[in-house]
Amino acid sequence: MANGGLRNAAVSSPVRRYAIMRVMMLCRPILATALTTTLALAAVTLAAHPARAQDKGSVNPKPLPPLANPNDPHLAAKELFGRKPLPASLAVRSIGFYAKGCIAGAVALPINGSAWQVMRLSRNRNWGHPDLIALLERLAVKAQKVAGWPGLLVGDMSQPRGGPMLTGHASHQVGLDADIWLTPMPNRQLSREEREETSAVMMVRKDRLDIDLQSWTPSHLPVIRAAAQEPQVERIFVNAAIKKALCREAKGDRNWLSKVRPMYGHDYHFHVRMKCPPGSTNCEAQPPPTESEGCSAGDLAYWFSDAVLHPKPPVTPPKPKPPITLADLPAECRQVLLAP
Ligand SMILES: [Zn+2]
Numbered sequence: 001m002a003n004g005g006l007r008n009a010a011v012s013s014p015v016r017r018y019a020i021m022r023v024m025m026l027c028r029p030i031l032a033t034a035l036t037t038t039l040a041l042a043a044v045t046l047a048a049h050p051a052r053a054q055d056k057g058s059v060n061p062k063p064l065p066p067l068a069n070p071n072d073p074h075l076a077a078k079e080l081f082g083r084k085p086l087p088a089s090l091a092v093r094s095i096g097f098y099a100k101g102c103i104a105g106a107v108a109l110p111i112n113g114s115a116w117q118v119m120r121l122s123r124n125r126n127w128g129h130p131d132l133i134a135l136l137e138r139l140a141v142k143a144q145k146v147a148g149w150p151g152l153l154v155g156d157m158s159q160p161r162g163g164p165m166l167t168g169h170a171s172h173q174v175g176l177d178a179d180i181w182l183t184p185m186p187n188r189q190l191s192r193e194e195r196e197e198t199s200a201v202m203m204v205r206k207d208r209l210d211i212d213l214q215s216w217t218p219s220h221l222p223v224i225r226a227a228a229q230e231p232q233v234e235r236i237f238v239n240a241a242i243k244k245a246l247c248r249e250a251k252g253d254r255n256w257l258s259k260v261r262p263m264y265g266h267d268y269h270f271h272v273r274m275k276c277p278p279g280s281t282n283c284e285a286q287p288p289p290t291e292s293e294g295c296s297a298g299d300l301a302y303w304f305s306d307a308v309l310h311p312k313p314p315v316t317p318p319k320p321k322p323p324i325t326l327a328d329l330p331a332e333c334r335q336v337l338l339a340p
Helices: 014-026 077-081 130-147 192-197 220-228 240-249 255-259 297-304 332-338
Strands: 093-097 100-104 116-118 152-154 177-181 233-238 260-262 269-274
Touching: 077 332, 093 332, 100 332, 116 130, 130 152, 130 177, 130 220, 130 269, 220 233, 220 240, 220 255, 220 269, 233 240, 233 255, 240 260, 240 297, 255 260
Parallel strands: 116 152, 233 260
Antiparallel strands: 093 100, 152 177, 177 269, 233 269
16 A cells, blocks of 8 residues: 655654544555445445454445435545456456556456465455556465465455545555555455455564564565566565564575555555556556665664554644545546446
């Protein structure tokens, strides 16, 4: 998950830091009370409050009520994109930025694969650019081979037409982001109920200063490394405690560490972000990561500072940002929304 705040992870004032912290918490996958019972195709109600990757969904979600005035220019774009159960049948392309965009011609990651299963089907967020689908399928097999990892549990990707979400992430809007649980796949097919109700496992110690050795295993590093070494992967987001462990454990080639960035949350899952694919001319790239491994004490100090580990609310709470409207998104996203 990532958002505008990810572009400038170095943060200044306490108020700004708190505001960003809030945004990052909001960008975690959250409790979905809804999306679909059948094939994750009916739009549904989502809990209005944010929750986390491990939060549960429902196999019996309630449909979202119709919008009173869908043409209201002040309407949050998430209300529109969150009601689209199927992709736009237009030529495939990712449009805009990871935290302000949409996708045309998205395809679904099959919910069961040879080496993966999709979780929280009720959210209907297993959509993405075909290159992302291919990457996840390849990565799932690669993780088995290099790490003996039984298979990937895949969390949120994008909505069928991308765009802002009613709950959770600020990014995941252009079909190039995917959350992968740090819990290995069981060696059987999970039921619908299990996919909604099984919790991911916390990887970070209670004091937040390091990984929890009860849950972290020698296989976690090679899985994350396999993802980072994919040339099309732009960035990977993990909790700072996980980054710290990777820095400590990585042997041999360490170049891949530069792609792995500390981020708020991401203590139950890691987040894979792809580069803009060829052919997506209106996809807005992120600056490539620097060469640095990001493993020095100085690199990590911010993340283990008291202000980050134990944020205090500012004296004057920041004004909530107005939601992204359709007019805030690239113009092509209107076509994506209106397309059959
Ligand atoms: Zn994410």
